[in-house]
Amino acid sequence: MKALVFHGESGLRLEQVAEPALADGEVRVHVGAAGVCGSDLGWFRGGMPSVSTPVVPGHEFGGMLDDGTSVVINPMVGCGTCLRCAAGNTHLCAQRRIIGIHRDGAYAERVSVPRHNVVAADGLDPVRAALVEPIANGVHGWDRAGRPTGAVAIIGAGAIGMCLLHVLRSKGLSNIMVVDPMSQRCEAARAAGATATSTRLTGQFDAVFDAAGTRATRADAIACTAAGGTTALLGLHDDVLSVSAAGVIVGDKTIAGCFGYSEPAFREAVALAASIDAPWVAPVPIDDARQVVEALVAGRGTPGAIKTMIRFTDVGAFGT
Numbered sequence: 480m481k482a483l484v485f486h487g488e489s490g491l492r493l494e495q496v497a498e499p500a501l502a503d504g505e506v507r508v509h510v511g512a513a514g515v516c517g518s519d520l521g522w523f524r525g526g527m528p529s530v531s532t533p534v535v536p537g538h539e540f541g542g543m544l545d546d547g548t549s550v551v552i553n554p555m556v557g558c559g560t561c562l563r564c565a566a567g568n569t570h571l572c573a574q575r576r577i578i579g580i581h582r583d584g585a586y587a588e589r590v591s592v593p594r595h596n597v598v599a600a601d602g603l604d605p606v607r608a609a610l611v612e613p614i615a616n617g618v619h620g621w622d623r624a625g626r627p628t629g630a631v632a633i634i635g636a637g638a639i640g641m642c643l644l645h646v647l648r649s650k651g652l653s654n655i656m657v658v659d660p661m662s663q664r665c666e667a668a669r670a671a672g673a674t675a676t677s678t679r680l681t682g683q684f685d686a687v688f689d690a691a692g693t694r695a696t697r698a699d700a701i702a703c704t705a706a707g708g709t710t711a712l713l714g715l716h717d718d719v720l721s722v723s724a725a726g727v728i729v730g731d732k733t734i735a736g737c738f739g740y741s742e743p744a745f746r747e748a749v750a751l752a753a754s755i756d757a758p759w760v761a762p763v764p765i766d767d768a769r770q771v772v773e774a775l776v777a778g779r780g781t782p783g784a785i786k787t788m789i790r791f792t793d794v795g796a797f798g799t
């Protein structure tokens with residue numbers, strides 16, 4: 480079968496590889512589409528030297544089981560025995576491994592996954608199925624922000640920001656400011672229901688979600704969080720968080736790190752994915768994927784193509 484394999488320093492290669500082995504308790508998934516994540520691109524740029532290669536990336540995906548059942552895969556693999564796993568918080572398990580990082584993922588025609596990680600996805604087309612994972616990040620971010628219902632802001636209209644916007648709209652929020660330096664992305668956010676857009680965040684909000692994660696956007700996010708509110712940090716661009724502690728303390732503000740999602744949040748995301756419209760997804764056939772992903776790694780993406788997805792032709796109809 481075909482797979483786009485990451486070889487560390489020597490980069491990505493489209494290869495013919497052996498069919499994935501099925502261990503006890505695992506099932507085979509015929510991949511419909513696999514999202515190319517910002518964290519994948521950071522990894523390909525050298526950002527995760529501790530992960531062993533070669534490995535097949537791809538942690539955002541759905542597809543079909545051998546019997547034709549439509550499924551989405553939760554890529555967080557916990558130990559299954561600790562208290563955090565028992566509570567559905569596999570993202571917090573000390574032994575957590577991620578499909579598509581620590582074991583072969585979905586940049587391939589087929590992938591084997593633990594049966595425990597399979598969630599039924601009746602009626603979801605491949606694009607929406609592959610958006611479940613970033614939507615789950617949005618559900619988790621909303622939870623971590625204390626489930627705000629008033630005025631909120633999202634910094635960064637990339638895939639996480641757009642999926643978070645969908646989650647907030649689905650939760651009934653009607654005052655959502657979206658901030659992005661790129662006009663095409665602001666336009667996409669307005670088309671998806673943002674109340675207003677801007678290139679720089681100003682004002683005060685009950686919650687601010689920073690899906691960009693630069694030093695500057697984190698500072699803006701915290702400064703524009705109203706007294707008593709929450710700044711939810713999702714983006715991982717820079718490692719530094721540098722703000723005045725007095726502003727946080729006197730403002731009684733909460734700063735919440737947001738990583739991954741619980742198993743209940745992932746299942747909720749499967750339901751929310753059915754209603755997302757994502758004209759900002761750009762599908763790429765597996766045969767062209769290496770070229771396109773390498774362009775993204777080099778920073779030469781198309782601004783309107785907020786999310787690149789690798790598509791596989793042997794599964795169903797593609798698109799919305």
Ligand SMILES: [Zn+2]
Nearest residue numbers: 516517518539
């Ligand atoms: Zn991702």
Ligand SMILES: [Zn+2]
Nearest residue numbers: 558561564572
């Ligand atoms: Zn565990």
